[in-house]
Amino acid sequence: MQAQDPATGRRRARSWDVFARARTTLDGLEHLVGGMGTSALALIALIGLAAVLPFCLTGVGLRLVPTSLRGLRTVANRERARLSRWGPEIINPDPVPPDWRTAIRQPATGRELLWLAWHATVGLLLGAIGLTLPFRAALDLVFPLYWPLLGPEDRAGAILEIWPADDLPSALLVSPMSLFWLGLALALIPGMARLQAWPGRRLLAADPGTDLALRVAQLTATRAAALDAHAAELRRIERSLHDGTQNRIVAVNVLLGAARRALARDPSTADAVLERAQDAAEQALSELRAVVRSILPPVLADRSLADALSGLAAASPVPCEVDADVPGRCPVSVEATAYFVVAEALTNIAKHSEARRATVTVRRTDDRLRIQIVDDGRGGAVEDGGSGLAGIRRRTEALDGTFTLTSPTGGPTTMNVSLPCG
Amino acid sequence: MRIVIAEDDALLREGLALLLRAEGLDVVATAPDAAGFLEAVDTHKPDVAIVDVRMPPTHTDEGIVAAVEARRRLPGLAVLVLSAYVEQAFATDLLSHGSSRLGYLLKERVGRVGEFLTALHRVADGGTAIDPEVVAQLLTRSRPDNRLERLSPRERDVLALMAEGLGNAAIAERLFVTDGAVHKHIRSIFAKLDLAPTDGTDRRVAAVLQYLESA
Numbered sequence: 217m218q219a220q221d222p223a224t225g226r227r228r229a230r231s232w233d234v235f236a237r238a239r240t241t242l243d244g245l246e247h248l249v250g251g252m253g254t255s256a257l258a259l260i261a262l263i264g265l266a267a268v269l270p271f272c273l274t275g276v277g278l279r280l281v282p283t284s285l286r287g288l289r290t291v292a293n294r295e296r297a298r299l300s301r302w303g304p305e306i307i308n309p310d311p312v313p314p315d316w317r318t319a320i321r322q323p324a325t326g327r328e329l330l331w332l333a334w335h336a337t338v339g340l341l342l343g344a345i346g347l348t349l350p351f352r353a354a355l356d357l358v359f360p361l362y363w364p365l366l367g368p369e370d371r372a373g374a375i376l377e378i379w380p381a382d383d384l385p386s387a388l389l390v391s392p393m394s395l396f397w398l399g400l401a402l403a404l405i406p407g408m409a410r411l412q413a414w415p416g417r418r419l420l421a422a423d424p425g426t427d428l429a430l431r432v433a434q435l436t437a438t439r440a441a442a443l444d445a446h447a448a449e450l451r452r453i454e455r456s457l458h459d460g461t462q463n464r465i466v467a468v469n470v471l472l473g474a475a476r477r478a479l480a481r482d483p484s485t486a487d488a489v490l491e492r493a494q495d496a497a498e499q500a501l502s503e504l505r506a507v508v509r510s511i512l513p514p515v516l517a518d519r520s521l522a523d524a525l526s527g528l529a530a531a532s533p534v535p536c537e538v539d540a541d542v543p544g545r546c547p548v549s550v551e552a553t554a555y556f557v558v559a560e561a562l563t564n565i566a567k568h569s570e571a572r573r574a575t576v577t578v579r580r581t582d583d584r585l586r587i588q589i590v591d592d593g594r595g596g597a598v599e600d601g602g603s604g605l606a607g608i609r610r611r612t613e614a615l616d617g618t619f620t621l622t623s624p625t626g627g628p629t630t631m632n633v634s635l636p637c638g
Numbered sequence: 639m640r641i642v643i644a645e646d647d648a649l650l651r652e653g654l655a656l657l658l659r660a661e662g663l664d665v666v667a668t669a670p671d672a673a674g675f676l677e678a679v680d681t682h683k684p685d686v687a688i689v690d691v692r693m694p695p696t697h698t699d700e701g702i703v704a705a706v707e708a709r710r711r712l713p714g715l716a717v718l719v720l721s722a723y724v725e726q727a728f729a730t731d732l733l734s735h736g737s738s739r740l741g742y743l744l745k746e747r748v749g750r751v752g753e754f755l756t757a758l759h760r761v762a763d764g765g766t767a768i769d770p771e772v773v774a775q776l777l778t779r780s781r782p783d784n785r786l787e788r789l790s791p792r793e794r795d796v797l798a799l800m801a802e803g804l805g806n807a808a809i810a811e812r813l814f815v816t817d818g819a820v821h822k823h824i825r826s827i828f829a830k831l832d833l834a835p836t837d838g839t840d841r842r843v844a845a846v847l848q849y850l851e852s853a
Contacts, residue, residue: 489656
C-alpha cells in the first residue's frame with residue numbers, strides 16, 4: 217500500500233529533510249481531515265444500521281435493509297472517490313439490489329460493513345487526534361497571552377497535560393511545549409493518515425473477481441471492435457481491388473481480345489485498340505499502387521511516423537501543419553493506427569468542416585502516443601455511423617486507446633487520441 | 639442484333655462497346671447503373687442485354703435484380719450476365735426464372751472474343767450460356783443424396799458441357815467423339831439421374847440445373 221501513497225511513500229527515505237517532512241505532514245493532515253468527514257458520515261450510517269437491526273428480528277426491518285445498505289453504499293462510494301483522488305482508483309461496485317436477500321449476499325456489502333465499523337470509530341478518532349496535535353501546538357505557543365483569562369481548572373495540566381501553569385514563568389514555559397506537539401504531529405500524522413486509509417483501501421477495493429470480470433467485458437468489447445475494424449478494412453480493400461484493379465485488368469483483357477480480332481481483320485486499326493489496352497494496364501497499375509499504399513503506407517515502414525504524417529498533410533486539401541515529436545519508433549500497429557487516424561481526420565475535415573486550416577500535434581509521453589487534431593471549421597461534428605469518426609474510435613479502442621471529440625457548433629473541432637505504446 | 643450494355647466501370651463499358659461494334663454488332667445504348675439500364679431497355683427494346691452483376695449504389699446484386707426486371711418488362715429479352723467472380727447464388731437466382739435466353743459468364747471470358755461471341759449468339763437465339771466455372775461449382779457441391787456419383791467420368795464431362803449450354807454436336811466436337819456416342823451418354827445420364835429424356839438444349843439445361851438446385 218505504501219507505493220500507492222505518493223506523498224508519504226516517496227519522502228519517507230529522506231525524512232531528515234524537515235521541509236519535506238512538513239509537506240508530508242500537511243498532506244497527511246489534509247487526508248486525515250477528509251477522512252474525518254467520511255468517518256462522521258460513517259458514524260451516522262452505523263447508527264442508522266444499528267437502529268434498523270432490532271426491527272429485523274421482527275421482520276418489519278427487513279424491508280428497511282436495502283435502504284440502509286444504500287446509505288452505507290453512498291458513504292462507502294464517497295470514501296472510494298476520496299481515496300481514488302489520492303491513490304489508485306477504486307471502482308464503485310454495482311448498486312445495491314432492491315431485494316434484501318441479494319443485497320446482503322453481495323460480496324461488497326460484507327466488506328463495506330467491516331470498513332464501516334472501523335472507519336466510524338478508529339477512523340474518526342485518528343482524524344480527531346490528527347487535528348488536535350497542530351491545534352494544540354498553536355494554542356501552547358500563544359498560551360502566555362491568554363493564561364490570565366483562564367480559570368484554575370484550565371491552568372491545571374497546561375504543561376504537557378501534567379503540570380499546572382499558575383504564574384507567568386510557568387506560563388512562559390508552556391510556549392516551547394508547542395515544539396513538542398509539533399514534533400509529535402510531524403512524527404505521527406503521515407502514519408496516521410495511512411492507517412486511517414488502510415482499511416478503506418483493503419476493504420472497499422473491488423474484489424479481484426469483479427475487477428477481472430469488468431476487464432474481460434471491456435476486452436471482449438474492444439476485441440469485437442477490433443474484429444469489426446478488421447472486417448471493415450478487408451471490405452474496403454476488397455472493394456477497391458474489385459472496383460478498381462480487377463475491372464481495369466478485365467478491360468485490358470477485353471481490349472486485347474478486340475485487338476487480336478482487329479489484327480486478323482484490318483491490322484491498321486489494331487494499334488488504336490492496343491493503345492487503349494495499354495492505358496487500361498497503366499491505370500490498373502496505378503490503382504493497385506493506391507490500394508497497396510492504403511493498406512500500409514511504405515513511407516511508414518521505410519521512414520518514420522512524422523514523415524508519413526507530413527506526407528498526409530501535404531496531400532490534404534485543407535492547409536495542415538504537422539508538429540510531430542516522436543523519439544524512437546512505436547509498434548507497427550500503433551503507428552499504422554496513428555497514420556489511419558490522422559488520414560481519416562484530415563479527410564473528414566476536408567469533406568465536412570469548411571476549415572481554413574488544421575493542425576496535427578503528435579507527442580510521445582512515457583508509454584503513450586498522443587495525437588491532437590484541431591481545425592478552425594464550423595464544428596458540430598458528431599460520431600454517427602457514416603462519418604469516419606466512428607472508424608477512428610473503432611481503430612483506437614481496438615488498441616486499448618482512447619478517443620475524445622470536442623466540436624461545439626461554430627467550431628473549433630478538437631480530436632484527441634491516446635494510444636498505449638509500451 | 640441490337641444490344642444494350644449495363645456496366646458501371648466506364649473503361650470496361652466502352653471497351654465492350656468498341657469490341658462488339660468492331661464485330662459488326664449494333665450496340666444501341668450503354669448505361670452505368672440499373673436505372674439507366676432499365677430506361678434504355680424501355681426506350682430501345684433491344685434483343686440482348688449484357689449486364690454487370692455489381693453496380694451502384696450497393697455494389698452487390700443490382701445487375702441480377704435489374705436483369706430479372708428487364709425480362710419482366712420486355713419478355714423474350716436475352717440477357718447475358720457478366721460477373722467478376724463466380725457466385726452460385728446469383729446463377730441460381732437468375733435461372734430460377736427459366737434458363738432460356740440466359741447467360742452467366744465470368745468477365746474474363748470476353749477476352750476470348752470468338753467464344754464470347756458464340757455464347758452471345760447462342761443466348762440471343764434462345765439458348766443458354768453458363769460459365770464452366772459456375773458449372774464446376776454446381777457439380778462439385780457436396781450433397782447428402784449425391785446421385786451424380788452414379789455417373790461415369792465421361793458422363794460427368796458430358797453433363798458439364800450440357801450445363802454450359804452446348805448442343806450435342808458441340809459436345810461431340812469438344813470430347814472428340816461421335817454424335818451417336820454423345821447421345822448414348824446423355825440417355826445414360828438421364829436414366830441415372832431419374833430424368834425423362836427430352837430434346838431441346840435449354841430444356842436439358844433447365845432439367846440439369848433444376849436437379850442441381852433441388853438436390
